[in-house]
Amino acid sequence: xxxxxxxxxxxxxxxxxxxxxxxxxxxxxxxxxxxxxxxxxxxxxxxxxxxxxxxxxxxxxxxxxxxxxxxxxxxxxxxxxxxxxxxxxxxxxxxxxxxxxxxxxxxxxxxxxxxxxxxxxxxxxxxxxxxx
Amino acid sequence: xxxxxxxxxxxxxxxxxxxxxxxxxxxxxxxxxxxxxxxxxxxxxxxxxxxxxxxxxxxxxxxxxxxxxxxxxxxxxxxxxxxxxxxxxxxxxxxxxxxxxxxxxxxxxxxxxxxxxxxxxxxxxxxxxxxx
DNA sequence: ATAATACCCAGGAAATTGATAGGGATTAAA
DNA sequence: TTTAATCCCTATCAATTTCCTGGGTATTAT
Numbered sequence: 001x002x003x004x005x006x007x008x009x010x011x012x013x014x015x016x017x018x019x020x021x022x023x024x025x026x027x028x029x030x031x032x033x034x035x036x037x038x039x040x041x042x043x044x045x046x047x048x049x050x051x052x053x054x055x056x057x058x059x060x061x062x063x064x065x066x067x068x069x070x071x072x073x074x075x076x077x078x079x080x081x082x083x084x085x086x087x088x089x090x091x092x093x094x095x096x097x098x099x100x101x102x103x104x105x106x107x108x109x110x111x112x113x114x115x116x117x118x119x120x121x122x123x124x125x126x127x128x129x130x131x132x
Numbered sequence: 133x134x135x136x137x138x139x140x141x142x143x144x145x146x147x148x149x150x151x152x153x154x155x156x157x158x159x160x161x162x163x164x165x166x167x168x169x170x171x172x173x174x175x176x177x178x179x180x181x182x183x184x185x186x187x188x189x190x191x192x193x194x195x196x197x198x199x200x201x202x203x204x205x206x207x208x209x210x211x212x213x214x215x216x217x218x219x220x221x222x223x224x225x226x227x228x229x230x231x232x233x234x235x236x237x238x239x240x241x242x243x244x245x246x247x248x249x250x251x252x253x254x255x256x257x258x259x260x261x262x263x264x
Numbered sequence: 265a266t267a268a269t270a271c272c273c274a275g276g277a278a279a280t281t282g283a284t285a286g287g288g289a290t291t292a293a294a
Numbered sequence: 295t296t297t298a299a300t301c302c303c304t305a306t307c308a309a310t311t312t313c314c315t316g317g318g319t320a321t322t323a324t
Contacts, residue, residue: 001135003221003241004281011237027300041283047302060291061299076240089135104260105143108208108252109135115251119244128236136312159269173314179271192322193268 003084009037010045010083011076011128017055018071018129025057025064045083052082067125076128077120087116135216141169142177142215143208143260149187150203150261157189157196177215184214199257208260209252219248 012035020026028046032039046065049055054074057065067074081087088094090109100106144167152158160178164171178197181187186206189197199206213219220226222241232238 001216001219003133059301061293063300084133108255112251115247119247123240131236191270195269
């Protein structure tokens with residue numbers, strides 16, 4: 001039960017964007033340089049975050065990426081749910097579990113899922129960047 | 133961030149053992165039949181649980197597996213930590229993170245790790261089998 | 265002895281993840 | 295209007311992990 005590097009790296013990129021919030025857009029090469037990630041891989045992560053409306057981008061010369069909301073209004077939970085494609089610990093949580101009623105373990109996963117989200121939604125990007 | 137089927141299946145097997153706690157040992161073929169798992173795969177899961185002292189086994193004819201403690205004294209957390217080889221969400225938690233001091237995200241993982249364990253340690257196998 | 269059982273080890277199929285690559289579309293600046 | 299910077303899309307590959315199967319050995323009740 002590990003977080004993928006997609007999640008870890010993407011969160012790092014979001015921190016970078018948060019650090020420069022309000023200073024305009026950051027270019028892909030710049031973010032890649034700061035986070036030590038390949039431009040091509042980082043690009044994929046940013047495109048996911050953009051699809052989920054956490055960041056936005058301007059194209060063309062001197063374009064780049066920027067946060068769509070202020071760092072204090074973005075939670076780590078939102079970011080990870082975007083990158084990890086949901087934080088459901090088991091598939092039956094996200095889908096159509098037939099045995100929901102009879103299955104004893106369903107309750108465990110559901111409880112855990114709520115706790116995880118509660119925990120991560122309680123930490124804002126601002127807190128993260130400023131070190132609590 | 134998904135739980136492996138090792139964890140899910142192993143927990144199922146533990147439930148089966150809990151249902152028959154005090155009635156002597158259950159054979160591998162029997163447990164496999166109840167949980168609808170292949171004997172060979174289940175065998176590996178049980179060997180992990182045995183290594184971690186959650187269950188024990190007697191060999192020879194009419195032998196089998198049984199819980200080493202009462203269902204109310206075994207937590208779901210213990211079981212999953214055994215099967216999943218720890219519930220650390222990222223590697224730096226289990227190891228020797230160099231950047232621990234400077235890394236901003238370390239605190240997030242550590243907080244989440246504690247919450248996950250707290251949640252799962254709060255549910256006993258007995259509660260699980262009896263439906264809370 | 266024999267049958268039923270747990271135990272051990274090796275390996276392979278399948279899925280997921282991590283990362284690379286190329287080319288295209290869009291836009292700002294010169 | 296050209297040019298260059300940049301985001302955007304999609305395919306593919308290598309590596310890793312996970313899931314599962316199979317064969318053979320050791321042990322014990324009957």
